[in-house]
Amino acid sequence: MTLETVLTRLDADLDTAVQRLLSFLRIPSISTDPAYADDCQKAADWLVDDLTALGVTAKAHETPGHPMVVGHVGDGAPHLLFYGHYDVQPVDPLNLWDRDPFDPALEDTAQGKVIRGRGTADDKGQLMTFVEACRAWKAVHGTWPCKITFLFEGEEESGSPSLVPFLQAHKDTLSKPDLALICDTGLFNRDTPAITTMLRGLLGEEITITGPNKDLHSGLFGGAAINPARVLARIIARLHDDTGRITVPGFYEGVPELAPQIKAQWQALGFDEQAFLAEVGLSQLAGEQGYSALEQLWARPTCEVNGITSGYTGDGFKTVLPSKASAKISFRLVGTQDPYAIRKSFRQMVQDMLPPDCTATFEDHGAGPASVMSTENPAFDAARHALSAEWPNKAAFLGGGGSIPIAGYFKDILGLDSMLIGFGLDDDQIHSPNEKYDLRSFHKGMRSWARVLDAVT
């Protein structure tokens, strides 16, 4: 059985793979800080060299920002596009790190060995699980499992400004694959692998209500003049009904009921709602009634207030009757909800709720629909079985509460579905001091990819 040979090779090569990863991690490729631009170039070159050594035709393409590494190799169906990012988050505050973030090492912990350092879990360690699986495959088979395109970005942690233009400019070559693989997500828990198949979309709106033409004295005007802070509070209070449903007209158009088989998978996960809530000091689900926590987080849309400000907010007290009140409000979207239609309806609803003498202005803070993968592609079920074979528990198709724009870009620009598989854990401290990646994640991650490659080809 050649898969077993590949897995055995990965086991035998683990120490060397860790050493390779450590050398990659030592490059401080912080994309958001211009002082590290050379290091970003170095990290891109490191990847080009590593891919080239594997026989991949690889190149670091210049962009207005950091390079985009693209590599092509192999032939045969399916044609897979693998995405990861080589840039990392800044490391401040440095004094909270227990070691130099760019002098990574294996450490023993109560949970087993971890690789400690910036970028271990996000995303260098994760992307290398795929590269190592390819390396072992090539060593064992002498060939590649199928046609593979590698795409490594260097600006994921700084908003990906060059990504969309790059995808658009290289649409002809990059749109050929059948499926994208993205390795930047996590396991469901330590023993349960996951394929993320639903990511919520996001609509960001900022609303400013203006009443009087200047801040007034609440003694001299209070009781007679309209107070926009009160108006805003009333508007926000009316965005949800008493069951937690959102009242924006037409909001639920395109919100699908969860497919029974997905619902069954989620129920089987044994998600501990109480522990999830207790972790952040809560005890009760506060969302839409009639849905489980995972449904509320992954399959139901939301409307949240992310910020409010009006009047005097400093220390002490000022008896001001404010001229303006504003709120940042975001909607998480699912299914085929149309962010532009919802924006329009939301704005109209606010206008309709305004009392006399008040005006509302709106600022657009982005609009993106949900990403829902077509799991009918047989690669999804194949990958699920492959992951289930590697880990103690069966793999599940999960939703994601947040938004991963890259999957949307692949869909919109390249017409590609994405299969998001990753091996991170909630305690990996990504974006924080003392980031780590479990050695088990790294090891079983590369074994998982070998199994997935075997299963989908």
Next chain:
Amino acid sequence: MTLETVLTRLDADLDTAVQRLLSFLRIPSISTDPAYADDCQKAADWLVDDLTALGVTAKAHETPGHPMVVGHVGDGAPHLLFYGHYDVQPVDPLNLWDRDPFDPALEDTAQGKVIRGRGTADDKGQLMTFVEACRAWKAVHGTWPCKITFLFEGEEESGSPSLVPFLQAHKDTLSKPDLALICDTGLFNRDTPAITTMLRGLLGEEITITGPNKDLHSGLFGGAAINPARVLARIIARLHDDTGRITVPGFYEGVPELAPQIKAQWQALGFDEQAFLAEVGLSQLAGEQGYSALEQLWARPTCEVNGITSGYTGDGFKTVLPSKASAKISFRLVGTQDPYAIRKSFRQMVQDMLPPDCTATFEDHGAGPASVMSTENPAFDAARHALSAEWPNKAAFLGGGGSIPIAGYFKDILGLDSMLIGFGLDDDQIHSPNEKYDLRSFHKGMRSWARVLDAVT
């Protein structure tokens, strides 16, 4: 007719009185800025000298802050205590002044001559109207109209920190008067004098709602975790019913219906609601239904939001689900509303509205009841007639929307009712650049006090 002689004397002495005021105004007695402490002492000394020249036994009493000038003179009933303040507001931004704020002068304007400079209307020019009336009275009669105690404060513009302790320490001497006269308010309009007889009280509360134990990611938790910004909005939205009445239980206990004769006086003022609202960009009264603007402002209690803050309020957008949301809320109180009972009821109401997993904390920002003068004291009607004789229109008993703590202190500590008579106008720019006091206010102000002294003695 000796009153006429006093008035004639005031007319003849006007230029000299203006010169005296100008010399007083040249002392930059900014109480809030320690750099001007010597000037505050100089202004106090100037008053002591001027009173002493009139035969008053006057002294600048030391306090932990700026001196309190107290003078005693005359005999006979009633014993009047006259209050004014010699300190002034800071002058920033200096570049918006058309002249040196402490080089005051008479200026011609479209509205007639004005005295321009810091402190002209607030309060040096106003307090001197009373002193000049006394000076002329003394010059004509050789005696004083009655027993008079002068009390001039030097910290009114910086929160009066020494006033309450001083009143308490000098309770024995200062509580003898029958009535306090306070000259720090305004005319109703250019031709209509006013006695302010009702001042609203003030209760300040800051409420902070806490939900999750830290800020959360709205993608990872939104839809399942309670959002305190939404909770706060719902609480604020429920503080008023749809008719503008405040819903705090027991809130309206002690709110009197307006006496018919006062209501009639206010109606007779011909207050231009539309102009009042238009000035601040509004067109409709937004207060408690069924009450006129003046009733809403002077005779009805309010609940206003003075500030709200929660989550991310900077530029751009952050998809944070905030841990906390807070609001500064103030209540203006009338009649015999009990601020402490209302605070308790408000806090209980908020607690009762809290959903599970939320807590509320409260910060006390002061509580003072309304000041309602006992206008049955015949001095009020006498003064009203005296003022009506001086000005084109009949004088009215007005309310005041804001709070003037001094009247409350006189009532609480000294047991004194206060008669608030002043000659300021809305366009006097007090606390702002280019402060002025109409020469007509100064002139007719001193004539008004002569008439009031004549009428009440």
